[in-house]
Structures are given as structure tokens and as C-alpha cells.
Amino acid sequence: MTKRFLPRWVLATTTGETLGFAVPAATGTVMAMVAAPPGVVYVAMIIAGAVEGALLGLGQWWGFGPTRPVPGRAWVGATAAGAALAWSIGMLPSTLGGLDPGSPRVIVAAALGGLVLLASIPVLQWLVLRRVLRPSWWWIPVNMGAWSVGLLWTLAPSPLVDERTPTAVLFGVYLLAGALMAATVAVLTGLAAGRITHTLTHDHAHSPAAPIS
Known part of the structure; x- marks a missing residue:
């Protein structure tokens, strides 16, 4: 991994995810302003999440380097689909409503979810990655760990905002939280992404040249 790789990966991934997160943040703000029904909010947030994932994936793809x-x-496409799935799960509690947080079934369902x-x-990214690099299963736990830490930033604004918070302030606070989440994930996945690039570049450089036809 070159010295330039990690800064490029962190910048590209952070930028992609920050811009991406702005889409569901804005969508959620608009849905709250118009008091949209839960079902409409659910669908809108999944679509917004897919856009977020697409921008994240694009940022990561650029961050891999030349x-x-x-x-x-x-x-x-895989990143967009994964983000849409994540939002479809994350929005379930607020969409369904009336769930008992102390119920054993709810606790188990929440843990699995x-x-x-x-x-x-x-x-879903691994399904793409495994076509060019084996073994590459380690990409899954590395990213799960990174996201589990990064997503904590999205919980930070909760004690600071309520229904009286101005819309612009609400959007700005969550956008900042999204940027911090993006930077955290970018940093924590940087070495793993560098390993992918280094391994595939090294293998390509040492593979026999294909005959000219």
C-alpha cells in the first residue's frame, strides 16, 4: 500500500458517504415537515438510502486508486442495494410503532436485525470482491466493526434536538453527525481497502503477460 492510498481512501470515502447521507437526512427532514404517513416515509427513506449507498460506493471506487x-x-450497485436493505431494517421500529422494548421477542429481533x-x-460488496480476490471474507467483519462504531455518531444529536429545533439546525446537526460517521468508517476500513489494492496490483504485476492476438 502506497503512502498516498490511505489519505485518498479516507477523503474519497468520507466525501461519498457525507454527500450520500445528506440525501436521507434531507428526505427525513422533508417527510417530518409535511407530516407524511409512516408508509410513505418508509419507502422514501429506502430510496434515499439507495442513493446514499450509490454515492458511498462511487467514493470508495475512486478511493481504490488508479x-x-x-x-x-x-x-x-452492490453498495446501493446494501444501503437500501440497511435502511429498510433501520426504519422498521419507527414505522411499525408500539413495540415493547422490554419484550424478549423484540430484543431478539432487534439484535438479529x-x-x-x-x-x-x-x-453485498464481498459478492463483488470475491470475483477478483480470494480469500476476501475478512472484508465483512472489518466493515461490520467499522459501521458499528461509525453509526454511534448518528445517535449523538438525539439529546440535543427535539420537535422545537429549527429545520435548518436539525438538518445541519445530522449532516455533521453523518460526516463524522463517514470519516470514522473511512479510517477504520482504510487498511483493509489498501490490502485489496496492494494484493491485486501485486498479483497483476507478477502475472504472465497475455499473448497478443
Whole structure:
């Protein structure tokens, strides 16, 4: 991994995810302003989440560097699908409502749902990655750990805002939280992404040249 890789990965991933997170943040703000029904909010947030994932995937693809070790369309598509799945799970409690947080069933469902949420993006990305790099299963736990830490930033604004908070302030606070989440995930996944690029670049450099036809 070159000295330039980590700064490029962190900048590209942070930028992609920050811009991406602005989409569901804005969507959620608008949905609250118009008092949209829960079902409408649910669908809108999943769509917004897919856009977030696409921008994150695009940022990561650029962050891999000039070698672009993964196919762009597949990587961006997988990341978008994973983010949409994550939002579909994350929005369930507020959409369903009336859940008893102390119920054993709810606790088990929340734990399983949380694991699927954390695994959604890295598992779908791994399905793309495994086509060019084996073994690459380690990409999944690295990203699950990174997202489990990064998502804590999205909980930080809760004690500071309520229904009386001005819309612009609410959006700004959550956008800042999203940027901090993005930077955290970018830093924590940087070494793993560098390993992918280094391994595939090294293998390509040492593979026999294909005959000219």
C-alpha cells in the first residue's frame, strides 16, 4: 500500500458517504415537515438510502486508486442495494410503532436485525470482491466493526434536538453527525481497502503477460 492510498481512501470515502447521507437526512427532514404517513416515509427513506449507498460506493471506487481493482458498476450497485436493505431494517421500529422494548421477542429481533443491518453493505460488496480476490471474507467483519462504531455518531444529536429545533439546525446537526460517521468508517476500513489494492496490483504485476492476438 502506497503512502498516498490511505489519505485518498479516507477523503474519497468520507466525501461519498457525507454527500450520500445528506440525501436521507434531507428526505427525513422533508417527510417530518409535511407530516407524511409512516408508509410513505418508509419507502422514501429506502430510496434515499439507495442513493446514499450509490454515492458511498462511487467514493470508495475512486478511493481504490488508479488501478480500480473492483468493477465500478457492480461495486456501486452492490453498495446501493446494501444501503437500501440497511435502511429498510433501520426504519422498521419507527414505522411499525408500539413495540415493547422490554419484550424478549423484540430484543431478539432487534439484535438479529442489527446484525443484518451491519452486514448488508459489506456482504453485498464481498459478492463483488470475491470475483477478483480470494480469500476476501475478512472484508465483512472489518466493515461490520467499522459501521458499528461509525453509526454511534448518528445517535449523538438525539439529546440535543427535539420537535422545537429549527429545520435548518436539525438538518445541519445530522449532516455533521453523518460526516463524522463517514470519516470514522473511512479510517477504520482504510487498511483493509489498501490490502485489496496492494494484493491485486501485486498479483497483476507478477502475472504472465497475455499473448497478443
